[in-house]
Amino acid sequence: MRIGELARRTGVSARSLRHYEQAGLVSSARAANGYRVYDETAVVRVANIRYLLDAGLTLDDVAAFRSCLDGDLPSVRPSGRGLEIARERLAVLDARIAAQTAARDRLAAALAARSDGPRDATAVRLP
Secondary structure, eight states: OBHHHHHHHHTOOHHHHHHHHHTTSSOOEEOTTSOEEOOTHHHHHHHHHHHHHHTTOOHHHHHTTGGGTTSOGGGSOOOHHHHHHHHHHHHHHHHHHHHHHHHHHHHHHHHHHTTTSOSOGGGOOOO
């Protein structure tokens, strides 16, 4: 199948598919006209890449799972390295969430302190 068909079947843009290919996660052959041609296994592979990306992993993290991207990834028990990667990524996400929560709390406190002023948040001068 050509890249447009793979994009349609997986819900992933052609640009993302080219990016996955550049990262070595997906491969294609070239037709005589130079178009990329993918086999049926690419559908499962792309779905598994999306599954891992949607779980918060980066494309570099996904590369560590290259050997098992063609199977039923969500039901496979993760390797030791896979667990390590997931734990590291979870720590990064937790830190980002904590930072965003602190920023939100500061903004909410600043707005609450100015509650006797204008009701339009855009008109409030924050410290």
